[in-house]
Amino acid sequence: xxxxxxxxxxxxxxxxxxxxxxxxxxxxxxxxxxxxxxxxxxxxxxxxxxxxxxxxxxxxxxxxxxxxxxxxxxxxxxxxxxxxxxxxxxxxxxxxxxxxxxxxxxxxxxxxxxxxxxxx
Amino acid sequence: xxxxxxxxxxxxxxxxxxxxxxxxxxxxxxxxxxxxxxxxxxxxxxxxxxxxxxxxxxxxxxxxxxxxxxxxxxxxxxxxxxxxxxxxxxxxxxxxxxxxxxxxxxxxxxxxxxxxxxxxxxxxxxxxxxxxxxxxxxxxxxxxxxxxxxxxxxxxxxxxxxxxxxxxxxxxxxxxxxxxxxxxxxxxxxxxxxxxxxxxxxxxxxxxxxxxxxxxxxxxxxxxxxxxxxxxxxxxxxxxxxxxxxxxxxx
Amino acid sequence: xxxxxxxxxxxxxxxxxxxxxxxxxxxxxxxxxxxxxxxxxxxxxxxxxxxxxxxxxxxxxxxxxxxxxxxxxxxxxxxxxxxxxxxxxxxxxxxxxxxxxxxxxxxxxxxxxxxxxxxxxxxxxxxxxxxxxxxxxxxxxxxxxxxxxxxxxxxxxxxxxxxxxxxxxxxxxxxxxxxxxxxxxxxxxxxxxxxxxxxxxxxxxxxxxxxxxxxxxxxxxxxxxxxxxxxxxxxxxxxxxxxxxxxxxxxxxxxxxxxxxxxxxxxxxxxxxxxxxxxxxxxxxxxxxxx
Numbered sequence: 267x268x269x270x271x272x273x274x275x276x277x278x279x280x281x282x283x284x285x286x287x288x289x290x291x292x293x294x295x296x297x298x299x300x301x302x303x304x305x306x307x308x309x310x311x312x313x314x315x316x317x318x319x320x321x322x323x324x325x326x327x328x329x330x331x332x333x334x335x336x337x338x339x340x341x342x343x344x345x346x347x348x349x350x351x352x353x354x355x356x357x358x359x360x361x362x363x364x365x366x367x368x369x370x371x372x373x374x375x376x377x378x379x380x381x382x383x384x385x386x
Numbered sequence: 387x388x389x390x391x392x393x394x395x396x397x398x399x400x401x402x403x404x405x406x407x408x409x410x411x412x413x414x415x416x417x418x419x420x421x422x423x424x425x426x427x428x429x430x431x432x433x434x435x436x437x438x439x440x441x442x443x444x445x446x447x448x449x450x451x452x453x454x455x456x457x458x459x460x461x462x463x464x465x466x467x468x469x470x471x472x473x474x475x476x477x478x479x480x481x482x483x484x485x486x487x488x489x490x491x492x493x494x495x496x497x498x499x500x501x502x503x504x505x506x507x508x509x510x511x512x513x514x515x516x517x518x519x520x521x522x523x524x525x526x527x528x529x530x531x532x533x534x535x536x537x538x539x540x541x542x543x544x545x546x547x548x549x550x551x552x553x554x555x556x557x558x559x560x561x562x563x564x565x566x567x568x569x570x571x572x573x574x575x576x577x578x579x580x581x582x583x584x585x586x587x588x589x590x591x592x593x594x595x596x597x598x599x600x601x602x603x604x605x606x607x608x609x610x611x612x613x614x615x616x617x618x619x620x621x622x623x624x625x626x627x628x629x630x631x632x633x634x635x636x637x
Numbered sequence: 638x639x640x641x642x643x644x645x646x647x648x649x650x651x652x653x654x655x656x657x658x659x660x661x662x663x664x665x666x667x668x669x670x671x672x673x674x675x676x677x678x679x680x681x682x683x684x685x686x687x688x689x690x691x692x693x694x695x696x697x698x699x700x701x702x703x704x705x706x707x708x709x710x711x712x713x714x715x716x717x718x719x720x721x722x723x724x725x726x727x728x729x730x731x732x733x734x735x736x737x738x739x740x741x742x743x744x745x746x747x748x749x750x751x752x753x754x755x756x757x758x759x760x761x762x763x764x765x766x767x768x769x770x771x772x773x774x775x776x777x778x779x780x781x782x783x784x785x786x787x788x789x790x791x792x793x794x795x796x797x798x799x800x801x802x803x804x805x806x807x808x809x810x811x812x813x814x815x816x817x818x819x820x821x822x823x824x825x826x827x828x829x830x831x832x833x834x835x836x837x838x839x840x841x842x843x844x845x846x847x848x849x850x851x852x853x854x855x856x857x858x859x860x861x862x863x864x865x866x867x868x869x870x871x872x873x874x875x876x877x878x879x880x881x882x883x884x885x886x887x888x889x890x891x892x893x894x895x896x897x898x899x900x901x902x903x904x905x906x907x908x909x910x911x912x913x914x915x916x917x918x919x920x921x922x923x924x925x926x927x928x
Contacts, residue, residue: 388739391738391739395735395738399724454724454725457722457723457724458722458723458724460689460722461718461722461723462735462736462739462740463687463688463711463712463714463715463716463739464739465688465708465711631691633689633690633691634689634690634720634722
C-alpha cells in the first residue's frame with residue numbers, strides 16, 4: 267500500500283481514504299484480508315491508535331469488518347457502496363474547483379467540455 | 387534485594403584489581419625473600435608491617451567506590467539508600483578476606499624473612515621490642531592470629547570508609563573547597579605541632595587519650611578494634627548524609 | 638502499571654527558574670512526545686520524575702505513591718539519558734546481564750535480536766562505541782528492559798537515517814505487542830510526529846501545550862493571501878505567527894476552522910493549508926511567540 271502523507275487531512279482520515287481507494291480500484295478485493303493495524307503502524311511508523319481510528323471509520327462505514335483471530339476483511343458490496351458515495355461527492359470535490367480554476371483562467375464552458383471530450 | 391545485587395556487582399568489579407594487587411604484592415615479597423635469603427649475612431635485615439600496602443590499596447578502592455558505582459545505580463533507577471547499603475555490604479567480605487589472606491601471606495613470608503605485622507609491633511607482648519629485633523620470631527598462637535585478623539579487619543573497613551567519604555566530599559566540593567580539603571592535613575599538622583610545642587600538657591593528654599583508644603599501653607588490640615569500628619560507623623554516617631542528596635553532575 | 642502525576646513542581650538552578658510550577662499527568666500506555674527548545678527544561682523534568690535530581694517544591698507520584706516516601710514505582714521505569722551513566726569498561730553483553738538483574742522482566746532474546754538488527758557488536762566495551770552506537774546500545778537496553786514506562790531523552794542522537802527508521806519501527810512493534818507508556822523527548826520532531834499520541838510542549842520551564850497530536854493539528858491552520866485580506870481575517874483570531882513577503886502575507890491561526898471561518902476565507906480570497914507539527918512547534922516556542 268502506498269501512503270504518502272500531506273498535511274491537509276488528518277492521518278487517520280488519510281489511511282481510511284487510501285484503503286477506500288484500493289477497494290474502489292479493486293486492489294483490495296471483497297471478502298479478502300487487508301493489512302492489519304499492526305502492519306500499517308510498523309511500516310509507516312504511525313501511532314497504532316491513529317491507525318485504529320482510521321480503521322474504525324471504515325468499520326462504521328460498513329467498508330471493512332473484523333474476523334476475530336484472523337484479521338480485517340473487505341465487506342462484500344463495499345465497492346458499490348463506495349462508488350455511490352464518491353459519485354455523490356464528485357460534484358463538490360471536483361467540479362466546483364474545476365469551474366473555479368477555469369474562471370480564473372478565463373476558460374469558457376465550451377472549451378471545458380471540449381477538453382473533457384478529448385480526455386475521455 | 388537490590389543492595390545485595392549491587393554488592394555483588396561491586397565485588398565483581400573489584401576482584402580484578404584485588405588479583406592484580408596481590409600478584410604484584412606477592413611478586414615483590416618473593417623478590418625480597420630471594421634477595422635477603424641469598425645475602426647470607428642477612429643480619430638485621432627484615433621487613434615489617436607489610437599490611438600497610440593493603441591499607442593503602444583499600445583506601446584507594448574506597449576513593450574509587452563512588453562515582454562510577456553511583457552513576458550505575460542511577461542508570462538503573464536504584465534508590466540512593468540501596469547504593470549506601472551496598473557499599474557497607476561490599477567492604478565487609480573484602481576486608482575480612484584480605485585480612486585473613488594478609489595474615490596467611492605474612493606467615494608464609496616469615497618462613498624466609500622475619501616480618502612482624504602492625505599488630506605484632508603494637509601488641510606483640512614482650513616478644514617484640516625495638517632493641518630485640520633479631521630475637522623475635524613470629525607467633526602463630528590462636529590468640530595472635532585472631533587478634534591480628536580482627537585488628538586488620540577493623541582497620542581495613544575504616545580505611546575504606548574514609549576513602550569513600552573523602553571522594554564524596556571531593557565530588558560535592560567546588561574547585562576552591564577541594565584545594566582546602568587537600569591542604570587541610572598540612573594545616574592540621576602545623577597547628578597540632580604548634581599546640582604540642584606550646585602546650586606540652588595538652589599534647590601529653592591527647593597522646594595518652596589516643597593511646598588508650600588504641601589500647602597500645604595496655605597491649606589490648608580489641609580497644610583499637612572497637613575504636614576503628616566506631617570510626618567506620620561515623621564515616622559511614624557522613625557518607626549516608628552525603629548520599630541522600632547527591633546527584634549526577636550535569637553535562 | 639504506571640500513572641505518573643507531577644504536581645506543582647518547581648526547580649531552580651542558581652537564579653534561573655528551570656521548572657516553573659509544572660503539573661502534569663502521564664497516562665498509561667500512551668506514546669508521549671516531550672518537546673521543547675534547548676534549555677526549556679525537558680531533561681530536568683525527566684530527571685525529577687526519576688528521582689535523579691530533587692525538585693525545590695512540588696510532588697511526584699507514581700501509581701498514587703509519593704516518590705519521597707515510596708520509591709518502588711521507579712523499578713518500573715527505564716530512563717534512557719543522553720549522558721552515559723554506564724561503566725565505561727563494561728562490555729555490552731555484561732550491561733544487558735546487569736540490567737536484567739535490576740529489571741527482572743528484561744528480555745535478553747529481544748536484546749540480542751535488536752543488537753543483531755542494528756549490527757551492534759555486544760562484545761565491545763561501552764567506551765569503544767561511537768556516538769551513534771552509544772545511542773543504539775542505550776536504546777536496545779531500554780527497549781529490552783521490560784519496564785512498563787520507557788523514557789527516551791534524545792534517543793536518536795548520532796543515528797543515521799536507516800537506524801532512525803529502524804528504531805521507530807521497532808518501537809511501534811514493541812508498543813503494539815506489549816503496550817507500555819513511552820515518553821520521547823526529542824528535537825527531531827517531524828520524524829516522530831506520527832508516532833506520538835500526545836505531546837507536551839515546554840517553554841521556559843512551563844507547559845505551554847498539552848494535547849493530542851491530532852486535535853492540536855486539527856485546530857491549527859495557515860492562511861495566506863494579500864496583506865490587507867490576511868490582516869482583515871486575523872484581526873479577531875488567535876494568531877500564532879505572521880510572515881510577510883512583499884505584499885503577500887501568511888499567518889498561522891489556532892482555532893476552529895468552521896463554516897463561518899471558511900466563508901470568510903473564501904470571501905477574502907485566502908488560501909488555507911494545514912500546519913506541520915514541527916512548524917507549529919517552532920511558532921509556539923519562538924521568542925515572543927504567542928500561545
